[in-house]
Amino acid sequence: MDQVEASAPSPPTLAAVAPASDLSIFVQPLGDGISRLDLAVDGITCAACMPIIETGLAREAGIVQSRVNLSNRRLTVEWRDAETNPQRIIDRLARLGFRAFPFDAGSVETVEAGEARFILKCLGVAGFAMMNIMLLSVSVWSGNVTDITQEQRDFFHWLSALIAVPAVAYAGRPFFRSARSALAARQLNMDVPISLGVLLAVGMSLVETAQHGTHAYFDSAVMLLFFLLTGRYLEQLMRRKTRAVAANIAALKAHSALKILADGTLRQVPIAAIVAGDLVLVRPGERVSVDGVVTDGHSEIDQSLITGETAPLLAGPGDSVFAGTLNSSGTLRVRVSAAARGTLLDEVTNLLDIAVESRSAYRRLADRAAQLYSPVVHVTALATFLGWLTIGLAWQPALIIAITVLIITCPCALGLAIPAVQVVASGALFKANVLLQSSDALERLAEVDTIIFDKTGTLTLPEPALLGAAQLAPDILELSGRLALGSHHPLAKALALASKAELPLDGLIEEPGRGVRALIDGIEARLGSATFCDTEAEAADLARQFPDASTISFAHGERRHVFGLRQSLRPDAVETVAALRRAGFAIEILSGDRNDAVAPIAEILGIERSAGGLKPAEKIARIETLKAQGRKVLMVGDGLNDAPALAGAHVSISPITAVHLAQAAADAVFLGDRLAPVAEALAIARKARRLMVGNLWLAVAYNAIAVPIAILGFVTPLIAALAMSGSSVIVTANALRARQAALEEV
Incomplete structure (x- = not known):
């Protein structure tokens, strides 16, 4: 096997991509003599590794705390x-x-992609070998057993060995390397009994073949590897799906800024070169690259992705602006207060990191059970071997019985108990327009008793709806839409979408902070603010009639019109919220939007507790309060300001229209304009949770019955392999049986 490992390519490790520089540059001082460091850890394969690391570091003098994030294999240590x-x-x-190295999201993703490809290759080798060995087994046993000569049986056994030994040596490497590392550190993980069982099965099969025995267990060893590699590859895919945070933050963070030099000239410089006190220029349509205060210029700032506020901020001299917000119309000069570090965007990112790490302590039910598996199995197999020796049995049959115990208790049923249900439930959720992003989301959804909704883009549709569109004169709507195509203003974009306009008018001129204008048949047409279009009275009337609506005005000669746009509820929001209340869920609204926009929505939906104007930290604080009361919180939100709350909640869901960072923080996303998928996800998850627990009990019952029989010597390794596979089939069949039941639960 060593020769095979030496010649076969290995997947990339963190050692190959980690920066080899002074660790001090990665250390974050926290004050009071305490520091923090994020490390990427190579060798984490399952939840059983997490307590090994955390408990092992706890014994080191000076360690304040350590937290392992299983999804990205990051260790945060203070x-x-x-x-x-x-x-x-x-x-x-x-x-x-x-092995540990300074954490770099890009490097970890590179390593993960390489490991996934490596496991897929191992899976292919195991699958190819399994099919061929099973074909040989069928060839041997398809005829009359008494007609098979010893020479024929030996020939087929040696042929199976020629396939199985190199296949096991290659395909078993993910488990062998992990087991070797664990043993070197005097630890046990789930890969140790797996490796031991496979190697002993192959070894005993070689001995049996060499001694012209009747049975060989090459197919059992390769089949076991195939099933376990399938589960490990699916787990890799799940983990990689949840890890897009760094890339999504980079999409909002500017890499450079337009710096105004002392002589008034402009120079594009990297954001890292911008310091507090510098002046930068922000042009229309650009994202603000720094936190700072406007010194000159007027514009409207779309800060919905940062604060959740739907109404544009009218920014002028003395007003604060934040990195990641969008400058809609005018040109601004901004005095920098924070640039590369210390921005509001950085604060959101830090909150997100802390929330993700605090949730990483969650132990899935199967993983918690698996932590006890390794020592119990090894002790049981050893006790069996010694027990039979004590009562006088020869060491060869005693060892066969011990191997049987190892094989019959291999964790296929335990390992499939949760994933089998997840696959079936995920199919039901897909039909309900819900896509899972976290492998344990179903379990946590099933425990929810409190639901927190964001307002903008969650309870309401993401785009503002045009009031009274059916009653508008078609020509006014068309002209307004073509004018709107020439504006950067978010309300103008919504108007253009509602009008279905395709071509902008010729000669469009945008006046920053006011609107756009163009000549139509020699007469000037305008679209923008009420003062720009001389419609102050009409706009005031509409505001009194619809206090939660935003207005945009149109003027063409003597013709005037004021359009009202407001966030509209999702079409089934009232029915869905009512159904959730009847199901016993406590429901709240926490929004970054202004309170007078949140209160009417809460009243329509019958939600008694709501709050508006909240910052990300305030949403996190409310969730922490609920968690301290023993509540299991589901957060449903879509904005960047919701990302820390989504990560900090017990479980979270975002609409597919959410900002990418919110989607990365969420455990699931739902598609379409309906809110019903949230309720359907909760119903399916509760059913799935019962099935997961049922499957775990099936696995426990199987071991409770099978292990004593194996210990007593009534089972051969071949029958043990069949029983082990049979337990997996039963667990999977139970999950498949529940497919229709999961759908009927909705």
């Missing part, structure tokens, strides 16, 4: 500077069997 340092922490991890 320590007292006077007692330890980063290198000692990394050395301690090495003694535990894990």
Whole structure:
């Protein structure tokens, strides 16, 4: 096997891509002599590795706390500077069997992609070998057993060995390497009994073949690898789906800014070169690259992705603007207060990181059970071997019985108990327009008792709706839409969408902060503010009639019209919220939008508790309060300001229209304009949770019956392999049986 490993290509490791520089540049001082460091950890394969790392570091002097994030294999560790340092922490991890390097999201993604390809290759090798060995087995046993000569049986066994041994040596490497690292650190993980069972099965099969025995277990060993590699590959895919945060933040963060030099000239410089006190220019249609204060110019700032506020901010001298917001119309000069670090966008990112790590302590039910699996199985197999030796059995049959115990208790049923239900439930959720992004989201959805909704883009549709569109004169709507195509204003964009206009008017001129104008048949047409279009009275009347609506005005000669646009509720929001209340869920609205826009929505939906004008930290604080009361919170939101709350909640869902960062933080997304998928997801999850627990009990019952029979010597390794596979089939069949039941639950 060593020769095979030496010649076969290995997947990339973090060692190959981690920066080899002074660790001090990655350390974050937290004050009071405490520092923090994010490390990427190579060798984490399952939840059983998490307590090994956290408990092992806890024994190191000076460690304040350590948290492992299983989804991206990141370790966040805090320590007292006077007692330890980063290198000692990394050395301690090495003694535990894990290599660690400064965390870099891009490097980790590269490694994950390489490992996924490697596991897929191993899976292909195991599948090819399994099919061929099973074909040989069928060839041997398809005829009359008494007609098979010893030479024929030996020939087929050796032929199976020629296929199985190199296949196991290659396809088993993900488990063998993990088991070797664990044993080197004097630890046990789930890969140790898997590796031991496979190698002993192959070894005993070779011995049986060499001694002209009747049975060989090459097919069992390769089949076991195939099933386990399938589960590991699917788990890799799940983890990679949830890890797009860094890329999504980069989409909002500017890499450069237009700096105004002392002589008044402009120069495009990297954002890292911008410091507090610098002047930068922000042009219409650009994202603001810094936090700062406007010194000159007027414009409207779309800050919905940052604060959740739907109404544009009218920014002028003395007003604050934030990185990541969108400058809609005018040109602004901004005095920088924060640029590369310390911006509001950075604060949101930090909140998101903290929330994700705090949730990483969640242990899935199967993983918690699996933590006890390794030591129990090894002790049981060893006790069986010694017990039979004590009562006088020869060591060869005693070892066969011990191998049987290892094989019959291999964790296929335990490993499939949760994923089998997840696959079936995911299919039902897909039909309900819900896509899962987290492998344990179903379990956490099933535990929810409190639901928090964001307003804008969640309870309401993402685009503002045009009031009274059916009663508008078609020519006015068409002309207004063509004017709107020439504006950067978000209300103008909504108007253009509602009018279905395709071609802008010729000669459009945009006046920053006011609107757009163009000549139509020699007469000037305008679209923009009420003062720009001389419609103050009409706009005031519409505002009194619809206080939660925004207005945009149109003028063409003597013709005037004021359009009202407002966020409209999702078409089934009232019915869905009512159904959730009847199901016993406590419901709240937490929004970054102004309170007078939130209150009418809460009243229509019958939601008693609502709050508007909240910052991301305030949403997190409310969720933490609920968690302290023992509540299991589902957060439903779509904006960047919701991302920390989505990550900090017990479980979270975003609409597919959400900003990318919110989607990355959410455990699931739902499609379409209806809100019903949220209720359907909760119903399906509750059913799935019952099935998961049922499957785990099936796995436990199987072991409770099968293991004693194996210990007593009434089972051969071949029958043990069949029983092990049979338990997996039963667990899977139970999940498939529930497909229709899951749909009927909705």
